[in-house]
Amino acid sequence: MAALFGLESMVSLKTGDSSTPNSSGATVSGNPAVSNVTFRRAAYVGMKSESYGSVMLxxxxxxxxxPQLVNANGLPNNAVNTGLVTLTAAQGINNDYWNSNMVRYDSPVFSGFNFALQYVFGEDPQNNSAGSGYGGLLSYTSGPFKVVGTYNKDKGAANAANSANPRADVGKSIDWWMVSGSYDVGQFRLSAAYDQVKNDDGRTATLKGGAANNVWIDSKMWTVGGNYAITPQFRLGAQYGEVKETWTDTKSKQTVLSAHYAFSKRTNAYFTMTHTSNGNAPILPIYGNPQTNVSVPNHSVNAFVLGMVHRF
Incomplete structure (x- = not known):
């Protein structure tokens, strides 16, 4: 057995600010998103064992x-923040990137299979179920192939857009599931994913499956992507995805092109560009601080980013 802990913070590369933006917290009622907290990405303790797996609190x-964002990503250098995060954030799944008050169990690998379970406790003193939730993962790996399936339920999250009456959503819930597959060997990586967010109770008069980013939107998403190593140092990748808002039947589409060049084992440069054509559920062109991005319903947006990573 071994004890473990994790503390993770974030900082805006544009401003150096470490207080914004918020990090997700599943719901608005009972278990809100976390802001102005130093370690708002992760702050947990746990125990692990090669034979029994790990428990984290x-x-x-x-x-x-x-795990889905990693497995379904086809871009080089694990660039999940554009192409996968942008698509799922438009649906509201970014509310479940992190959760507070969570108990999570990860199993060891058995003949290629592994699973994980999580339970989130709510903090509403008037309703213990508000802000709570649960979910699970089942994964299978065989050589270069990997398939991941997940299901999640969040209670008290259905009408999170109703800030005038934040308790109006208590007792309601959303459900979402996702299946992804990847093939990763040598010079090639291919990936694909499909998901569905069910939020019938959270439909509003303005957008019948939710409203704006960070709110659960009744929707479906699919994506495909891949990358290829032209040389051992240079990889090119592409990702395409669509989010269909199921009430008005509009689609938002995003195409991502990315290049990655490794100067050494610890230093690499990257270039990513996106073209986004939005319907009623807008996709961010590049995921990051909502105050510095532009997501316009029923309009197109182009964006690019150039950067370098060094691992100390």
Whole structure:
């Protein structure tokens, strides 16, 4: 057995600000998003064993969203923030990237299979179920192939847009599930994913499946992507995805092109560009601080980013 802990913070590369934006927290009622907290990405403790798996308590990455974002990503350098995060954030799944008050169990691998379970406790003193939730993951790996399936339920989240009456959503819930597959060997990586968010109770007069980013939208999403190593140092990748808002039947589409060049084992440069054509459920062109991005319903947006990563 071994003890473990994790503390993770964030900082805006544009301003150096470490107080914004918020990090997700599943719901508005009973278990709100976290802001102005130093370690708002992760703050957990736990125990692990090679034979029995690991148990973690506290604020942590969820077992249902984050493994899917990694497996379904086809871009080089694990660039999940554009192409996968942008698509799922338009649906509201970014509310489940991290959860507070979470108990999470990750199993060992048995003949290629592994699973994970999570439970989130609510903090509403008038209703213990408000802000609570649960979910699970089942994964199978065989050589270069990997398939991941997840299901998640969040209670008290259905009408999170109703800030005038934040308790109006108590007792309601949303459900979402996702299936992804990847093939990763040598010079190639291919990936695909499909999901569905069910939020019938959260429909509003302005957008019948929710409203704006960070709110659960009744929707479906699919995506495909891949990358290829032209040389051992240079990889090119592409990702395409669509989010269909199921009430008005409009689609938002995003195409991502990305290049990655490794100067050494610890230093690489990257270039990413996106073209986004939005319907009623807008996709961010590049995921990050909502105050510095532009997501316009029923309009197109182009964006690019150039950066360098060094691992100390």
């Amino acid at each position: 506290g604020r942590n990455y969820t077992a249902t969203a984050m």
